[in-house]
Amino acid sequence: QQERHERQDRVNENMVALSKEFLEFQAKLPMTYVLRDDYIRGQAVLEAKMDALHKTLSEMYKMESLKK
Numbered sequence: 001q002q003e004r005h006e007r008q009d010r011v012n013e014n015m016v017a018l019s020k021e022f023l024e025f026q027a028k029l030p031m032t033y034v035l036r037d038d039y040i041r042g043q044a045v046l047e048a049k050m051d052a053l054h055k056t057l058s059e060m061y062k063m064e065s066l067k068k
Contacts, residue, residue, distance in 0.1 A: 034042075
């Protein structure tokens, strides 16, 4: 009975340690990985900015071409 109780205590201690390790992993996860949706949203913003810059530069080029 005592031996079984000691084994159960060790199992409980291991479970507590594992739970703590898992919680630490979950806390660090957002700092290490980016969600797919967040990445896609970020890329869409960058592409929109690049498109706006391209449009502005194209308009400036057309204006300069007409001056000559």
